[in-house]
Amino acid sequence: MVLNTAVLPPQAPASIAPAARRRGRSRGTAPGEPRLVAYLYLVPALLMVVVFVLLPVLHTVYLSLVKWDGVTAATFVGLGNYVDILTDPQLRALFLHSLELVFFFAVLPISLGLLITALLSRRAVRGMTFYRSILFLPQVVSMVVIAVAWQWIYAQDGVANQLLGLIGLDRGIAWLGDFTWALPAIGIVGAWLSTGLCMVLFLSGVQKIDTSLYEAARLDGANAWQEFRHITLPGLRAEIAVALTLTVVGALKSFDVVYLLTKGGPGTSTAVPGYEIFARAFGRGEAGSAASLAVVLTVIIFVVSIAISRFSKEPEV
Amino acid sequence: MTSPAAAAAPRLTTGGRPTAIPKSRPATPRERLSSLTTHIALIVFSVIAFLPFFSMFLVSLYPADQPAVGIALPRELNFGNYARAWDVTNFATLMTSSAIVALVVVPLGTILCILTGYAFGAMRFPGRNLLFFTFLFGLLMPFEATIVPLYYDLRAFGLVNTYAGLILPETALFLSFGTFWMRAHFLSTPRALVEAARIDGANSWQTLWRVLLPSAWPAITTMMVLFFIWSWNEFLLALVLMTDKSVQTAPAGLGLFIGEHTKDSSGLAAAAVLMSIPCLIVYVVLQRHFIRGVTSGSVKG
Incomplete structure (x- = not known):
């Protein structure tokens, strides 16, 4: 669905599959072909998915309709928790904070990645394997480790202020404790996290674009912008969809980075749905409200992911 | 790539x-x-x-009296931080818990996903699309969608603060990706191979293990690498489901440590370095697999 077979290189021809399936259906299954045994292969995994994923999700939906502190009996409140999300400015702010993180986690790295891809040579780069392993390093280590590293960068006498000092802008701000700057500071950690990923995706994707397209465009007198707009961008559609899915969904469901760096503070200036679900359910005894946030967050993520996969399949304009 | x-x-x-x-x-x-x-x-x-x-x-190499200020070289190398971090955070316990969880989640998830991927990718049976969508659901779903009832339900069954209580939900949440991944692999293997095996008298079980598996190793390795790194780094589930210090995993234990002991910066840095070593080893050895898996666009939880 959202996974993009176009960028699963060595396993490629998924397109064969539907064709084979159609043929199979019209001819009926071959004699002796196993059919019902398939269920046996599925049973163990299906059981686990039902017990640990689907039933909990249904339970979350139920909890979203009650008021419950996790201890005493729950009281049914219907859609009350959802009405709160729409009317309570503090709850609405959670989603606005998410939106700001989407800009930093997704829009910024993808734009940067595309810009670099457009400016750079389209030939295979020597030593790309080496660069790739460094650029991918942030994806490998735990967010806990990343948080340890970044909390000093943002400290009052940390690297961020040290670097700003070089251009005379060190105001001695403790970035993560500042009402204005804490959320963008978290956003920059996300941007740092995704930029390498996007660069690697786009730089390898651009090498798959047929060079004769560029040659033809040049003969037709296309300028650099037109080349980018009409050849590079459509050619990278699959990679852009992958990058969008990973980064946008990552931003929407972010919990670790907020929990580790600011715990939603100062005040509620960095609270996001993922963090608030945790805080309400396990800190403040508002399991019902937490569940309703979880349902809304899940629906948003599904809608966004499906929209992105639609975009990736849209024919070239 | x-x-x-x-x-x-x-x-x-x-x-x-x-x-x-x-x-x-x-x-x-x-x-x-x-x-x-x-x-x-x-x-x-x-x-x-x-x-x-x-x-x-x-x-992580700073001497005890050197504050962590900007980027500066350590005045002298102090490997004592590593020993201190190991003791203070009870790191041996944390690492053992993480290892136990990962060493069960990875093989369990891998075997289950080989089976489901095989069924969805190489067999035709009624209801397979519906069942496949059941698995796909977990591919997009954020872990936040299940965490609240998961905690209360597991607690009711006495599974909070047990290894099984983290391993089972974690594996279940990885199954969606694994099923999708292995299905894609088995769909790409030629049907003629499966049919030839069947004509030679192999049953579906023998076909899977003797005929299909040998060529499936690259796909399986990629999946295992992702499972390992996801499991080792899993934070939300571990934080909520493992609150007892004796079973806590490294990310959860260290995550709580950040809040409590920010003063000992070099100890914290040393612990963070220690915690990353298993993932870094896997990454250095099996980097291509990891990058291929991540760039497939799969979202974990």
């Missing part, structure tokens, strides 16, 4: 002109300049990606 050779292949077939073949002629000055700027840009971004880890590594 593609190797340079693979990337060049379409040019050879479609370009048709010798100039389109890389390395067949010396690069023009303009190309050399563009290649140089490419390298400069890649170096700049690599430095940015590496800098936070580098500064953390430096801090």
Whole structure:
């Protein structure tokens, strides 16, 4: 669905599959072909998915309709928790904070990645394997480790202020404790996290674009912008969809980075749905409200992911 | 990802002109300049990606009285931080818990996903689309969607603070990706192979293990690498489901430690370095698999 077979290189021809399936259906299954045994292969995994994923999700939906502190009996409140999300400015702010993180986690790295891809040579780069392993390093280590590293960068006498000092802008701000700057500071950690990923995706994707397209465009007198707009961008559609899915969904469901760096503070200036679900359910005894946030967050993520996969399949304009 | 050779292949077939073949002629000055700027840009971004880890590594070597201020070399190397971090955070216990969880989640998830991927990718049976969508659901769903009832339900069954209580939900949440991944692999293997095996009298079980599995190892390895790194780094589930210090995993234990003991920066840095070592080893050895898996666009939880 959202996974993009176009960028699963060595396993490629998924397109064969539907064709084979159609043929199979019209001819009926071959004699002796196993059919019902398939269920046996599925049973163990299906059981686990039902017990640990689907039933909990249904339970979350139920909890979203009650008021419950996790201890005493729950009281049914219907859609009350959802009405709160729409009317309570503090709850609405959670989603606005998410939106700001989407800009930093997704829009910024993808734009940067595309810009670099457009400016750079389209030939295979020597030593790309080496660069790739460094650029991918942030994806490998735990967010806990990343948080340890970044909390000093943002400290009052940390690297961020040290670097700003070089251009005379060190105001001695403790970035993560500042009402204005804490959320963008978290956003920059996300941007740092995704930029390498996007660069690697786009730089390898651009090498798959047929060079004769560029040659033809040049003969037709296309300028650099037109080349980018009409050849590079459509050619990278699959990679852009992958990058969008990973980064946008990552931003929407972010919990670790907020929990580790600011715990939603100062005040509620960095609270996001993922963090608030945790805080309400396990800190403040508002399991019902937490569940309703979880349902809304899940629906948003599904809608966004499906929209992105639609975009990736849209024919070239 | 593609190797340079693979990337060049379409040019050879479609370009048709010798100039389109890389390395067949010396690069023009303009190309050399563009290649140089490419390298400069890649170096700049690599430095940015590496800098936070580098500064953390430096801090982990600071002597006790050197404060963690900006990027500065340690006045003298102090490996004692590592010993202290190991003791203070009860790191042996944390690492053992993480290892137990990962060493069960990875094989369990792998076997289950080979089975489901095989069923969905190589067999036809009624209701397979509906069942497949059941698995797909978990591919997009954030872990937040299940965490609240998961905690209360597991607690009711006495499974909170047990290894099973983390391993089972974690594996279940990875099954969606694994099923999708292995299905894609088995769909790409020629049906003739399966049919030939059946005609030779192999049953479906023998076909899977003797005929299909040998060529499935690259796909399986990629999946295992992702499972390991996801499991080792899993934070939300571990934080909520393992609150007892005796079973806590490294990310959860260290995550709580950040809040409580920020004063001991070099100890914290040392613990963070120690915690990353297993993942870094897997990454260094099986990097291509990891990158291929991540760039497939799969979202974990």
